[in-house]
Amino acid sequence: MTIPNHITPDTDRFLADLDALHQIGPFETGNHRPTFSPEDMESRHWLVRQMEEVGLVAEIDGIGNVFGRHPGPGPKLLAGSHIETQNEAGWLDGALGVVAALNLARAGLPVDVVAFADEEGHYGSFIGSRSFTGLLEEEEIDRLSNRYHGKPLRDALAEAGLAGKPRLRLEEGRYKGFLEMHIEQGTTLENAGQGIGVVTGIVAIWQYRIIFEGMQDHAGGTTMAERRDAGLAAVRFLSWIDAEFPKHCDARTVWTCGRIALSPGAPSIIPGRAEVLFQFRDISVPTLERLDEVLRRGVVESNRRERCTATLEVMSQSRPAPCDATLQDCLAGAAEALLPGGWQRMPSGAGHDAQYLARVIPSAMLFVPSIGGISHHWREDTKREDLAMGLRVLAEGARRFLAG
């Protein structure tokens, strides 16, 4: 298949497609389409029809992935994202990447379009993209259930009419690469007044639970000297992290304590136990390892200083997924051509299906701004001109990469 010298995607149709999908499972100004709910299945069947209209050979596979196969010869791009939403969430998120991919195909590019199932993790962790890349075993499917209402994944697949269907696997040698368009889920682009982010990679998340064990006591009868206050040990530890991490981080490293739980949590009882959830994210493994060392030193310091015992438990340490350099350069060239000076390179702080595709084929992502940085909330939104520019840059970047 010959790659054209110039490409003009139909941005009006692209926006109309997004609006049509927005009508399925509406919630406030966003959408509620939890994985394998009736609304989610309606959206998957809607997508099949759109794929067929574009001339793709469409099907829904045994894990719920919606796959539209381009019938022409020659090397292809794979493009897409996911179509289900978080509960009561925004209208763009994964839908944007799927509809953008559809409109690359509509513009005449040799693109297979995919909507990976359950990126949002109602049942598991990236089960659609992991299935497609060979990282999901049948045993895990047997074991998974819905995190909100407990329904086994097998039952949900059966109710969706997908039981017994084969799971599609990535076809070796078919793709030059994978592209995923997404909203930024932050305010970096908005604050910079820019319209495009060329993603350098998807950060790894290293996640920990730190337990402080002291002695539960009466808050009146126990002198300060006698106390073994696990809550205070946790506060001092987090304060130490707050002082130390900036000395060892990189420019885009982020770290977060999302939960501090003191037991028993009563106003007049000295906490006997504190549980802290802590994570940091970066794209560089040496930086991640350096921060892991700092964290472990903090635990040692705490155990030296406090009359409570601190224990560190690793919950997960994912791998960073660097984006392909050539694909990045094609997207960057397209961005500079269409929006000179109005773009930047940036990491993705959030996880995406692209992180699993990046393990097997050259992959890249394109960000558009999100108003106020809002995501995973029904108020999530992006200006229509930013959406349109995103598609134009994505299409031009894809064209350059396919032609290259």
Place this chain on the structure above:
Amino acid sequence: MTIPNHITPDTDRFLADLDALHQIGPFETGNHRPTFSPEDMESRHWLVRQMEEVGLVAEIDGIGNVFGRHPGPGPKLLAGSHIETQNEAGWLDGALGVVAALNLARAGLPVDVVAFADEEGHYGSFIGSRSFTGLLEEEEIDRLSNRYHGKPLRDALAEAGLAGKPRLRLEEGRYKGFLEMHIEQGTTLENAGQGIGVVTGIVAIWQYRIIFEGMQDHAGGTTMAERRDAGLAAVRFLSWIDAEFPKHCDARTVWTCGRIALSPGAPSIIPGRAEVLFQFRDISVPTLERLDEVLRRGVVESNRRERCTATLEVMSQSRPAPCDATLQDCLAGAAEALLPGGWQRMPSGAGHDAQYLARVIPSAMLFVPSIGGISHHWREDTKREDLAMGLRVLAEGARRFLAG
């Protein structure tokens, strides 16, 4: 009534009484007698019989107070505590003070014995002692319900056969003072190897809720510079308190953060809101006021420094209840006579019925050690010889005060 020159309470009988009461509503090695439960009412009727055996005129009043009136002439002491327990709690706590009072009467002292209802707060806050001292209105009784199972206090009183009974009030001029014996609920005496604590007063508790409001955001997409992390603001505030309070406290001041709640409390979401429960306790009003100022300065500092808003809300500010100097001296003299060097003066960090009695008549408290400082737990215990010595000092102190 003539006060004897010498008094020898029957410590064996005292311990036997405690053992008998321990049989009512047993739980592990402790007791479960929540206010107005069948077990609690059984213990109140048991107490009525003991009072009558000692020669007191006994009754249970309309709020559940068990009152045994000494029939003789002349000035009296009032003594007692409460008889219900916390859930699945210890066998001593309030029971000790009630049975000690009973055995003062048994030893021939002119003592009225009282078990105030619901000191443990299953329905309200010190409703028995507040009723007796004129600080409980009928409207509050109408409003109260059980904090665990929600039963209205009126229904519980009716089921206990107490509806419509009059509530007894302290008779003006009848008492020279009030005495309450209790376990320490801390390890100060145990650590000092001492057997008696002469309580200088019951500390006031000043209790606050501090709310930090920031911006809930994605822990991956939001750079450190963009964040308004309410959890981090709370940690920094508590760390500031940890550094500042020791500069302004007194020797026995205590302060406690019993709860830190981050919202939404998920590992990958920057907390948009943090709620901190904080309290401090001291016996001196100037010290309490100084710490209140420090706390308010901390909130101002936080609002100056952080991109989150801190708001301070006063939940309660009780009054300290200093113990009567003469009563203290009588107890101290008795302690030095019976256990030379084996006692100390100390504040009570926990609240007791004595704090309401102290508002209207000279009041004092005597502490005995608690093994490991345990209280409000079924493992609570005190050595039998310490219990016996407690009664002997209490009786000799009471004798000296009545004779004085």
